Amino acid sequence: MSLVTVGSVAFDAIETPFGKTDKIIGGAGTYIALSSSYFVKNQNIVAVVGDDFPQEMIDKLGDRGVNLEGLQIKEGEKSFFWSGKYNNDMNSRDTLVTELNVLEHFDPIIPDSYQDCDYLMLGNLSPDVQLKVIDRLEKRPKLVALDTMNFWMDIAMDDLKKTLKAIDILIINDEEARQLSGEYSLVKAAKKIREMGPKYLVIKKGEHGALLFHGTNAFFAPALPLEDVFDPTGAGDTFAGGFMGYLASTDDVSFENMKRGIIAGSAMASFCVEKFGTEKLENLSKSEIEDRIQEFVKLTNFDMVQSI
Amino acid sequence: MSLVTVGSVAFDAIETPFGKTDKIIGGAGTYIALSSSYFVKNQNIVAVVGDDFPQEMIDKLGDRGVNLEGLQIKEGEKSFFWSGKYNNDMNSRDTLVTELNVLEHFDPIIPDSYQDCDYLMLGNLSPDVQLKVIDRLEKRPKLVALDTMNFWMDIAMDDLKKTLKAIDILIINDEEARQLSGEYSLVKAAKKIREMGPKYLVIKKGEHGALLFHGTNAFFAPALPLEDVFDPTGAGDTFAGGFMGYLASTDDVSFENMKRGIIAGSAMASFCVEKFGTEKLENLSKSEIEDRIQEFVKLTNFDMVQSI
Numbered sequence: 001m002s003l004v005t006v007g008s009v010a011f012d013a014i015e016t017p018f019g020k021t022d023k024i025i026g027g028a029g030t031y032i033a034l035s036s037s038y039f040v041k042n043q044n045i046v047a048v049v050g051d052d053f054p055q056e057m058i059d060k061l062g063d064r065g066v067n068l069e070g071l072q073i074k075e076g077e078k079s080f081f082w083s084g085k086y087n088n089d090m091n092s093r094d095t096l097v098t099e100l101n102v103l104e105h106f107d108p109i110i111p112d113s114y115q116d117c118d119y120l121m122l123g124n125l126s127p128d129v130q131l132k133v134i135d136r137l138e139k140r141p142k143l144v145a146l147d148t149m150n151f152w153m154d155i156a157m158d159d160l161k162k163t164l165k166a167i168d169i170l171i172i173n174d175e176e177a178r179q180l181s182g183e184y185s186l187v188k189a190a191k192k193i194r195e196m197g198p199k200y201l202v203i204k205k206g207e208h209g210a211l212l213f214h215g216t217n218a219f220f221a222p223a224l225p226l227e228d229v230f231d232p233t234g235a236g237d238t239f240a241g242g243f244m245g246y247l248a249s250t251d252d253v254s255f256e257n258m259k260r261g262i263i264a265g266s267a268m269a270s271f272c273v274e275k276f277g278t279e280k281l282e283n284l285s286k287s288e289i290e291d292r293i294q295e296f297v298k299l300t301n302f303d304m305v306q307s308i
Numbered sequence: 309m310s311l312v313t314v315g316s317v318a319f320d321a322i323e324t325p326f327g328k329t330d331k332i333i334g335g336a337g338t339y340i341a342l343s344s345s346y347f348v349k350n351q352n353i354v355a356v357v358g359d360d361f362p363q364e365m366i367d368k369l370g371d372r373g374v375n376l377e378g379l380q381i382k383e384g385e386k387s388f389f390w391s392g393k394y395n396n397d398m399n400s401r402d403t404l405v406t407e408l409n410v411l412e413h414f415d416p417i418i419p420d421s422y423q424d425c426d427y428l429m430l431g432n433l434s435p436d437v438q439l440k441v442i443d444r445l446e447k448r449p450k451l452v453a454l455d456t457m458n459f460w461m462d463i464a465m466d467d468l469k470k471t472l473k474a475i476d477i478l479i480i481n482d483e484e485a486r487q488l489s490g491e492y493s494l495v496k497a498a499k500k501i502r503e504m505g506p507k508y509l510v511i512k513k514g515e516h517g518a519l520l521f522h523g524t525n526a527f528f529a530p531a532l533p534l535e536d537v538f539d540p541t542g543a544g545d546t547f548a549g550g551f552m553g554y555l556a557s558t559d560d561v562s563f564e565n566m567k568r569g570i571i572a573g574s575a576m577a578s579f580c581v582e583k584f585g586t587e588k589l590e591n592l593s594k595s596e597i598e599d600r601i602q603e604f605v606k607l608t609n610f611d612m613v614q615s616i
Contacts, residue, residue, distance in 0.1 A: 088492075089492065184396075184397065185534070185535055185537075186533055187533045187534060187535045188535055188536075205516070208513070208517075209517075209530065211533060217606075218533060218606075219607060219608075219610070220530040220533070220608055221608075221610075222517065222528040222530065225494055225495045225519060225526060225528070226493070226495060227493055227495045227496055228493060228496075229493075256610075256611070259610040260610055260611075260613075262610075263610060263612060293612060294612075297612055298525075298526075299526055299527060300527075300528055300608050300610075302527070302564075302567040302570075302571060303564070303568075304568055304605055305568075
């Protein structure tokens with residue numbers, strides 16, 4: 001099945017307690033596409049960069065089988081740039097620089113070859129742009145997933161609420177779920193958010209794992225306990241990419257299969273944080289990913305033969 | 309098999325965003341004994357109270373099958389009293405009052421009938437008192453578990469390190485694991501702590517679940533996502549009680565069975581937080597506990613038939 005990913009392809013500069021990078025490649029679209037490329041072959045990206053973006057990195061996405069027909073390169077403009085610094089606990093970060101550049105007037109173009117898209121992953125972007133993508137697809141995809149963030153809740157809540165009615169799965173973190181719903185309890189937040197439109201909700205809790213809600217069902221997957229987390233940048237997008245890539249490759253949107261997708265996404269995110277930026281995601285082997293998934297099985301598996 | 313629990317039996321006064329209690333029954337020993345009583349029949353407590361402690365509450369423990377021969381009642385003295393106020397997120401609390409009273413000079417007495425103890429749970433107390441209990445048992449129990457807290461790391465680290473060498477399982481929370489090891493990463497913390505003595509380590513993460521470490525094995529269990537957490541007081545002790553009660557009742561200290569014990573403990577803790585104090589733990593049915601354990605199975609179970 002085909003997956004279309006919409007999201008930023010951009011520059012990041014990152015500082016963590018473990019070190020500091022110059023401008024490196026980042027962006028939600030990049031992480032999602034790299035991560036999902038390990039699962040799904042027919043993988044297409046919709047994004048925009050400036051003419052400052054290195055061809056070498058575009059080629060890397062191409063090498064991973066990503067169809068780049070929907071990647072606009074704007075002559076004379078600069079790519080989106082974000083710079084941030086993580087605090088010592090790695091759970092919070094300060095944004096140092098945000099330069100929207102080409103993203104400011106991003107008008108997503110859907111190439112004809114993307115039109116039979118089965119699975120659509122809308123990475124964090126203005127809800128208005130996200131809705132445009134859905135509207136510009138002639139056939140509604142089998143599954144539409146969306147990521148967003150507090151920023152859009154602050155400045156474009158009405159647009160976001162409109163867009164939420166058009167999607168199937170919302171993938172956000174715990175703080176965003178609390179802000180969107182006005183509820184501290186994630187169980188209560190999940191109920192309220194699903195009343196806003198999405199039938200499925202994934203709440204990412206970073207190092208504390210992820211929750212999937214649908215109807216009366218809930219599923220929880222932990223994050224893999226790691227010796228060191230070098231750089232959390234992109235972990236949430238990598239998770240979403242692994243999740244959607246898994247669903248698209250298995251073409252099964254049952255709750256049981258979504259649980260497997262959550263594990264696949266969690267495994268990919270555990271790789272992402274082990275190096276700066278996209279480095280670790282560029283050259284993984286199938287057996288590394290298989291082994292990592294088995295670590296999740298081992299970490300969570302128990303057999304309650306006798307309880308009380 | 310028999311379980312001996314050592315821990316405070318005390319008064320608490322609790323304030324949460326949901327309400328406020330007068331002096332109610334609390335204490336680590338109380339929560340552990342109530343929780344484990346649902347799993348293990350031969351259940352014995354070592355503790356001390358003043359003559360202000362209501363006989364009615366002592367009878368409640370007796371009704372749950374707890375052998376009270378090791379409970380000292382000090383005439384003319386007052387029971388331990390703790391008062392605390394939870395903040396809005398329920399994850400942090402301020403201690404308002406701590407009156408040690410009878411705990412100040414607690415000298416644990418082990419009745420002869422406790423001497424064949426197979427499983428020993430040392431609730432949070434001075435590490436010196438905890439070690440005395442181990443020393444006063446003529447036969448070393450099959451499994452010795454210990455809970456402690458930051459307070460003892462601050463004022464009695466040497467005693468604590470000595471006691472850690474004499475136990476099998478340490479059960480502490482994430483902040484305590486970080487303080488004890490000086491490591492932020494829980495994986496690194498777990499390695500260092502196990503070098504201090506305990507072969508097994510359980511790290512409780514409150515609403516984020518619990519981790520079990522042994523050798524190269526790790527197991528993770530989530531906390532049950534709940535609509536409302538009314539009062540987290542005693543949840544950690546209730547977890548430890550369910551864990552040790554399960555191990556004692558099944559008399560199996562394999563890693564596989566400890567995983568089940570973690571689930572049993574997590575289920576009991578999920579009941580604890582639903583009401584103030586010990587209320588919810590006083591009258592649970594076997595089927596309620598069975599159902600709750602099955603909720604954990606449902607929440608965490610997945611079948612990774614095909615991964616990549």
